Amino acid sequence: MDxxxxxxxxxxxIGLIQASYQRFTFRKHFHLDFHIGLITKGQQxxxxxxxxxxxxxxxxxxxPPDELxxxxxxxxxxxxxxxxxxxxxxxxxxxxxxxxxxxxxxxQLIISxxxxxxxxxxxxxALGTHNLSQLAKDCLPYEGFEFLFRHYGTIQPxxxxxxGNQSISTLKDYLMENLAQPVKLEELxxxxxxxxxxxxxxxxxxxxxxPYAWLSRLRLEYGFKLLKSGVSGTEVAxxxxxxxxxxxxxxxxxxxxISPSKI
Numbered sequence: 001m002d003x004x005x006x007x008x009x010x011x012x013x014i015g016l017i018q019a020s021y022q023r024f025t026f027r028k029h030f031h032l033d034f035h036i037g038l039i040t041k042g043q044q045x046x047x048x049x050x051x052x053x054x055x056x057x058x059x060x061x062x063x064p065p066d067e068l069x070x071x072x073x074x075x076x077x078x079x080x081x082x083x084x085x086x087x088x089x090x091x092x093x094x095x096x097x098x099x100x101x102x103x104x105x106x107x108q109l110i111i112s113x114x115x116x117x118x119x120x121x122x123x124x125x126a127l128g129t130h131n132l133s134q135l136a137k138d139c140l141p142y143e144g145f146e147f148l149f150r151h152y153g154t155i156q157p158x159x160x161x162x163x164g165n166q167s168i169s170t171l172k173d174y175l176m177e178n179l180a181q182p183v184k185l186e187e188l189x190x191x192x193x194x195x196x197x198x199x200x201x202x203x204x205x206x207x208x209x210x211p212y213a214w215l216s217r218l219r220l221e222y223g224f225k226l227l228k229s230g231v232s233g234t235e236v237a238x239x240x241x242x243x244x245x246x247x248x249x250x251x252x253x254x255x256x257x258i259s260p261s262k263i
Contacts, residue, residue: 002078004258008228009127010137013087015228016128022078024257026071028209032221034086036148037061038120042079046071053110060111060120062152066172068208082124086145094145095155103158104149111152119147161206164192164199168207172218179219180241185211220255223248227263236260 002024007016015033021044037044043056048069055061056074063069065088073079091104111117123144126132132140161168174191175183188211189199203211219240226236237248252260 006263007128013090014141015085017083020080028070029217030066030068032065035063036084038082040080043074044079045074055110058117062106102155105154105156106152107154164194166192175218227260233260
């Protein structure tokens with residue numbers, strides 16, 4: 001049986017997920033945040049970075065922001081996972097980045113390190129409890145993720161993926177500022193100085209999704225953040241450009257396996 005629980009922490013940049021998946025399948029998607037998954041039972045299969053992967057109990061998966069991937073259970077008995085959702089800006093603070101042209105990355109997609117795994121499990125459990133002092137809750141993330149970054153993290157220049165006379169990142173910024181607007185293909189193609197056919201073809205080749213599917217995911221990801229901040233589902237649907245709350249709820253559940261009211 002599929003069960004998903006989302007938890008906020010004292011740090012608004014860090015969210016927690018505890019889930020058991022059996023039948024639910026994640027279609028191709030991406031996140032705006034880092035997702036660090038800890039497989040606690042069973043095996044998951046997913047496709048990312050041009051390769052099919054299998055990950056099982058005791059392994060850590062680090063999925064960077066904007067990385068296209070899918071996910072499902074390897075076997076019929078399902079798998080269980082604990083996940084950290086972390087704003088990239090928080091990792092930049094941890095790494096003491098002073099340049100906006102650099103970013104935190106990790107050298108491995110899948111990590112098999114029992115010591116690290118148990119360390120991260122204890123951190124996930126601690127951040128989800130209410131029996132800690134405020135200072136402990138403030139300090140634990142820095143202590144816990146510093147261990148991960150020290151052993152597997154790196155600092156690299158931000159890459160640029162060109163699209164016409166723009167880049168994917170500038171296009172993303174433009175769409176994030178216009179999530180509630182009825183964006184047209186011609187509008188985006190003119191922004192990049194491409195024909196609509198060229199834009200559609202080049203975008204799909206470089207991103208792996210159609211412009212429409214990409215925009216839909218951006219809307220849902222931002223909607224998720226709004227829900228976690230306490231904004232009502234009706235207002236979220238309005239702010240991210242859905243026709244009404246019913247359409248938003250249907251799309252949200254299909255993508256995350258849970259209704260917006262459960263966040």
